[in-house]
Amino acid sequence: MDGTGKGVRVVAESVRPRALAALAAASLTCTALSLAPGAPAAAARVACGPAVANPLVEAPWPLARLRPDLAWPLSTGQGVRVAVVDSGVSADHATLRGKVRPGRDFLSPDGEGDCDENGHGTLIAGIIAGREHTSAGFRFHGVAPDATVVPVRVLRDQRRSFEPDLSDRIAEAIRWAVDVGDAGVVNLSLTTPHTDELEAAVRHALDRGVVVVAAAGNQNETDDSVQQGRSGVFPAGYDGVIAVAGVDQDGAHVRSSIAGAHVDVAAPGARIAGPAPAGGGYLFTEEGGTSFAAGYVSGLAALIRAREPALRPDGVARRITETADHPAGRWNEEVGYGVVDPARAVGALRGDRGVPAVRARGVPPPATRPDPLADVTRVAVPLAVAGAAAALLVLAGVPVVRRGRRRGWRAGDRVDD
Template sequence: MMRSSYSRSRGALRGFALCAAVGTLALGGPTAPAVAQTVGPPPLDPSRQASHSLQSFPFPQKQGCMRGNTGNSVIEEKPWSQLVLGFEQAHDQNLTGRGQTVGVIDTGVNATHPRLRGKVQNGGSSVARDGGGDKDCDGHGTIVAGIIAAAPDPTGQTGYVGVAPDASILSIRQSSKLFVDDATNQTIGNTETMAQAINIAVDRGVSVINISQSSCQSIAQASNYSDSGNQELHNAVKYAYERGVVVVAAAGNVGEACQKNPSGSPTTAVLPAWFDDYVLTVASVNQAGAPSEFTVPGPWVDVAAPGENLIALDPGVNGNGLASQIATGDNGQMGPIQGTSFAAPYVSGLAVLIKQKFPDLTAEQVMDRIKETALHPGGINGRNDIVGYGMVDPAAALGDVVPAEWGKAVPPPKPKKLEADVIPQKDFPALIVAMGGAGAGIAAIIFTAFLANAVRNVRARARENSSR
């Protein structure tokens, strides 16, 4: 039975693990001809449940691990993404992700990076050789984890910080493009192992799961009942959703197996975003707020976040600083850090902060809160297939009440209006009475003084007459 596996572009073994144009690990498989049908996943078989342990692949390593930058990697400025989202204001309110754990299902995380040290739990690995979720040869998962939970720079030399710097990371290394089967050219990871990783993360008590990987398939293949990997992935995200875990996934990037869908008529399904009822899907925007050229549209896209020209933790082995570019392409040339892979963790970090502030919200309520408070674009019902409901707005999402929750929570007291009768006004009738009374009093005093003086004068004249 066919299971969707990671696709690999020509010459990928000669290039660096992070794909230049997309910045994400694309899941894919043999494509079937597209057929006209209703867009949306079919009701899959609930009996197809993935294991709660991770499959291991004994594939040989075909390329060396990414190495950290040995030069000066200090970047003083705060990233534009950090300035635009403004999530540091939440940190000032002690919303830092403390007590929350994020499952990062990716290529692993280099736990030795100083800004991640002590934060990373080993959730297991599909890499049989040199395995461990706390290792990352590809570098991809380390960037993702840093966007979510990088600690502030203790030296104060850089302004870079994660969205939820006090959160923990459960790293599950379920994929890698550097370990390849000689017989089939298959790389490590597929939709079945992704489903397994989701089940493990839920069982380990995470509150949010970040999946910065995508399986791009034709609509026909995604709807194929016989693909057990797809069915297991569907049931895994449903399992997470029903247990209050927010699953955040990348929208996918054009390239490899991913095609750019025409608006309103998709031909390519992106998994796990395809299972939209249970997943919050994130597109990418650039510094101008426009959709990134590489982001894959679809009716399953929910929101967007910064995904171009990013600053990130140096993702290489023994890296200890920051990076604004990474080695990409077949020849290892340098390129910008970009992709929906790196837009998704901004939203995962925001979900963590919401979970911290509102621990009783369900996964659906957290997802709705993020969507309803986003900066809505034009389109029917304030959304479109490219950026969904628009770029996320952390300040609004962390507000006390959002529209969907009116009636479910006590709304905050409304500020009193500054009506005209609230402002003290001059009371002219009272002033007239008061002034009249004051005038009468003064007149009485003057009259009394005049009368007393007149009496004295009369008495004086009387005395003078009597003495004559």
């Protein structure tokens, strides 16, 4: 924000420069803007985005935590388009090749949104819809591997912007994604000040039946919308938007993730890996951010939308919140209704009523089945009681029989021993 108070910023929640270990040794000569704040733009760009060849160095823990593959027998997101309103999405990586539809570039005339100079949007797209890919023996995939991505480029990087029309540009991007891009889900891994046009664009998407998912925001990002007379984190703070907070590998709330009444659910938001825009490798961020958490929930929304196309956005949101792993007290301002559970959310009863009770770690309770031996049990119990009573009578009668034999069964005769 500049000293005049008139600057407008937007933050893609956040692949921070020092957190991108995979980029430390990578050449950035192919980028128009490096990831380091204040770095000059390259004179020319050969290809879009950081060229990173680094493979995965560990199995992505979010996939082990969420297990979206358990939902795939019911839905893989096929037929659903997810608009990624971000820094663009490159289709070069194997996990995204053939999955990125023509989009819109609001920064470059006639662009289709497939130039990601930063890497943020490509990583988010991989989280949402990346197909299965093995790197250094580790398996990577998105939450909804058969969904497709519509890239809508509104950002060059994650640095502050002082463009006064940026919030309204994002609003225009949302409308384009809905009306032209035919998106069923819109992912907004960014925060920006409130404007009436931005709020109207979100409402337009929801009215058209499009699910809107947004990052809940990070603590080191102040919200300039307070100076406009409306405090909050936007677009996550608008009614109907699914606002996503971040958790770490232990399931604890990430301290940088903004807490508040706007938080609906949580998803992995630390130690995140995803595809790089160029080079075939993977980007990695230790710090993470709520933008990545939003990506996981957008993927889940695509799974649900593919399973039940007629379900309205509020129904999708209810499905996601009701089947999450609830914290004590059911909801809190750090993680909302808890960490999402894809298998539970997709496998819940159709419609938005009758969602099964939640259990820890998203394991559904065993199905109750009729006992095939129930009739036998009902008969066997009284027979066993009667048999026991008969046995007691027999035992009680043994002394009587013995004495009767001694007497020759004659009443009153004395028998000498």
